[in-house]
Amino acid sequence: MSIKNMGEPKRIGILTSGGDCSGLNAVIRAVVNCAVDTYGWEVLGIRQATLGLMARPPQFTKLEIDQVDSLLTAGGTMLGTTNKGDPFAFPMTDGSLCDRSEEIIAGYHELGLDALIGIGGDGSLAILRRLAQQGGINLVGIPKTIDNDIGVTEHAIGFDTAVNIATEALDRLHFTAASHSRVMILEVMGRDAGHIAIAAGIAGGANVILIPEIPYTVEHICHKIKERQEKGKNYCLIIVSEAVRTHDGENVTITNRLGQSRYGGIGEYLADKIIEHIGVETRVTVLGHIQRGGTASPLDRLVATAFGVAAVNLIAEDKYDRMVTWQNRQVLSVPITEAIAQYSAVDPNGTLVKTAHGMGIYLGD
Template identity: 45%
Template sequence: MTIATLGILTSGGDCAGLNAVIRAATDAAVGRGWRVLGLRNGHLGLLANPPDILPLTADAVRGDLLRAGGTILGTTTKGDPFAFPDADGTKRDRSAEVLAAIRALGLDAIVVIGGDGSMRLFDRLLTPAGIPWVGVPKTIDNDVPGTEFAVGFFTAVEVVGQALDRLASTAASHRRIMVTEVMGRDSGYLALFGGIAGGADAILMPEFAYDLDAVAAHVRRVTHDRPSPVLVVVAEGIKRPAEERRLKGSVGTAITEGLQSRTGFDARCTVLGHVQRGGSPVMFDRLLGSAFGARAVHVLAAGESSRMVAWRGGLVTDIPMTEVTTGPSFVRADSQLMRTARRLGTYVGGAVTTS
C-alpha cells in the first residue's frame, strides 16, 4: 500500500484533545512526505459540493493547536450517510457519495478520530470499499471498547472533579446535599472517576441498579442523621426513580427531589452539561492525543488497515476493528475503581442492570 495523500477527520461529539491528535497525525504524515487534507465536519464535509477540506501542513499545526480545545476540522453527530435525512423527512443512502468524494480527492488512507459509534459507522463505510483507514478513540464517556482510555476523558474528569471541589464548599456553608449530573448515557466511567476524585458520597451509574431509599439511608448514615454537606454524582443515563418518571427536568433533578423528600435535608442539583466537553485539554489528553496520532500514521505506513490505536497497560498499541465494533464498553462491578469506591464507603448501587 502506497500512501501519497492522507485524510483526517473528527466525528461524533467534540471533546478536549482532538487538535492534539490532528497535530500529531499531520506532523507524522508530513514527515513521511505525505500530503494531508483535513476533512471538515466529519462525513458531512465529504457530502458537500465541492468537498469541504482544509489542507494541513506542519506550519499549519504549529503553535497553540496542541493546547486548543474542540477541533479545527469541525465535527458532527448527525446525518448517517446510510440513512441521510432529506428536507421532506425521507431518508436515503448517500454512502456512495461519500466514497466517491474520497476517491475524487485522491485520498489513499484516512485517520478517523471518533467514539464507538463513529468506529462502527466508518468500519461499515470504508472497510468493504477497500479504503485504508485507522481509528483514534476519543470520548468523554471513555466507553470505546479495546482501549483503557480515550482522548478527552481525563479533561472531562478534571472538570467534574473541579466542580465537586467548588460544590463542596457551598454544600458545607449551607449543610446541603449537592447532586451533580454528569454525562454518560450508557457508561458510568466519567461519574466513577470524577466522583472518586472529587470525594463523592454516592455515585449513580447506568450499569448498576440503585435504590433511592438506600441512597437516602446512606446519606443519613454518613451525616449522622443531621444536615451536613453531601456530594452525589449522577450519570445522565441512569433510570429515573419510579415516582419521578412523569416529572419534567433532568434525572439529576429527580434524584435531588427524591433525596430531599426522604431525608428532610435541603438539596440542590447542578447539571454540568457541555462544559465537560470544552476547554484546553489536560496534559494526559495532550500526551494521549499525540501518541495516538503518531501511532495511527505508523500503522498505515506499515500497510495495516481497519485497526484502532489503543492504550493498554501503559503502552500505545493498535487492535483490529473487530474488537472495537461490539458496542460501548461498560464499568464492571469487579473493576479496580469499583472496589476502591466501596472501600471508601461510597454508595455505588447494587446488581448490574440488564435492561
Template identity: 50%
Template structure:
C-alpha cells in the same frame, strides 16, 4: 499502494485533545514521510461536499506555543448524525474525487463503526483513533478526551462541595454517560463525591437516604455531594414527573426526609470543553504517531488502542462488536470507591456478566 495524500477527520461529539491528535499526525506524516495531509471538514459531510484543507506542521506555532496542542474542540469541525444511503454514495464519490490514498478517523465507537463500513464499501485504507469522554470504547484503556473530562468533573464537584457546606445542602451533579458510568465514577472519586450513582449499579432510595442521614447524625456532615451519571436508572419509588434525572432524585430525597435539601447542577457540555490536560496531550501524540505508522505499514481496518502502557492496533470490527464497555461493579476502582465510604448502590443487584474485552 504508496500513500501520497492522507486525510484526517473528526466525527461525533467533540472533546479535548482532538487538535493535539491532528497536530501529531501532521508532524509525523508530513515531516517524516513527505505525505500531503488534508483535513476533512465536518466528518463525512466534508467528504460528501469535497471540503478539505491542507494541514502543515508549524502552521500555528511560529509566534509561540502551538495552539493545536492545548486547545479544545476541533479545527476541522464535527457532526454526530448518520448519513442516508444516497449520502453514503456521495461520500464514497467525494473520497475518490479528493484523491485520498488513506484516511485516519478520530471518533467514538459509533463514528468508527460508520467509517469502517464506508471504508469497506469504498476500499479505503482506514485507521481509527478512539475519542470519547465516556471512555467506553472496547479494547482501549483510555480514549482521547477522557482524562480532561475527569478533571472537569472533579473540579466541578469540589466547587459544588464548598457551596454545599456553606448552606448545609446536598448538591447533585448530573454527569454525562448515558450507557456507561466511567466518567461519573472516575470524576466522582477524584472530586470527593459522597455518592456516585451509575447506570451499571442499581440503588434503593431508602438506603441512599439512610446513608445521607448517617453523614449528619454520625459524622456531623451537614452537606453532601452526589455525582449521578445521566443514564442511571431510578428505582420505582422515585417520582418521574419532574423534569430531569437530578431533579427527580432531589425531590425524592426531600420527600423521604425534609431535612435533606438538595439542589441540582447539570454539568452538560462543559464536560466536552476546555484545554486538554497533559495526559490527554501525551495520549494524542502517541496515538497520532502510531496511526501514521500503521498507515505506512499498509494496515487498514484497525483502531489504535492504549493497552498496558503502549499503543497497539486492534481490529475495528471487534471494537464495534464489543462496544460500549460498561463499568464492572466488582472492579478494583469500584472496590476503592466503596472502601472510601462512597455510596454506590447495591452491587449485588447489578446484572453484570463480565466482558471478553479489556475493561478499565
C-alpha cells in the same frame, strides 16, 4: 527518521466525527507533524466529518505544520464535526431518508486520498468502517469519547479531561454544600456507562456515586445522608451519571421541539425524592457540555499525540482496517471490528467499585 526511501509520497485525509471533546486538535497536530516531517506526505483535513466528503466539491483544508503547531492546547476540533445524519439513511429536507454513502466514497476518491484517519467513538467508527469496506477506503481509526466505553482501549481521547472537569466541580461544590448544610447533586455525562461518575466521584470526595451499572434505592441514599448528619457532617455530595434510571427503572430524558430526545433530568428527579423523603435542602448542578470543552488535560494530550503518530505509522506500513489502542502503557492496534464489538461498562466487581466501597461511599445495592 529520514523521509528518504519511504516509497511513494502519500496523500492522506483526516476527519473528526461524532461528539466533540478535548484532545482532538492534539491528534490532528500529531498526525500532520508525523506525516509531513517524517514521511514527506500531504495531509488534507476533511471539514465536518463525512459531510465534507459528501459535499461537491469535497470540503477540505490542506494542513501544514505551521497551521497546527498551536493546536496542542486548543479545545474542540479545528475541522468541525457532526453526530447527525447516518449516511446510509441520511435525512433529507422532505422528510425522507436517502442512502448517500456512495457520495462520500466518491469524495474520498475525488481527493485522490491514499488513506483516511477517522477519529471517533464506536458509532462513528462503525459507519466509517462500513463506508471503507463498501468503497475501497484505506481506513485507520483513533478512539475518542468522553464516555470511555470502547472496550479495547484503556484510554479514549477526551475522557481524562471530562473527569478532571467533573472532579473540579465536586471540589467547588464541597464548600457551598458545607456553607449551607445542603445536599449537592452533580449530574455528569457518560452515555450508558458510569466511568466519568465513578472516577470523578472517588477523586472528588463524593459521598454517593450513582452509575447505570449498579441499582440503587432512594431510601439508602437518604440513609447515607442521615448517617452523615448523625456524625456531625451537615452536607452530602452526590454525583450521578446521566443514564441512571428512576427507582421504577425508567430512563429520564429531555425531548426538544424537534422531537429529539437525550438523557437529562436524573439529578432533579433525585433532588425531589430526597426532599420528599427527608426534607433536606438539595440543589442540582448539571455539567453538560462543559465536560467536552476547553483545554485538554496533560494525559489526553499525551494519548492523543501517541495515537496520531501511531496511526500515521500504520499507514506507512499499509496496515488498514485497524484502530490504535492504549493497552498496558503502550500503543497497539486492533481490528476495527474488534474495537466496536467490545463495549466497556463499569465492572461492578472492578477496582474502582471496590475502592468506592472501601471508602464508605454509597454506590448502590
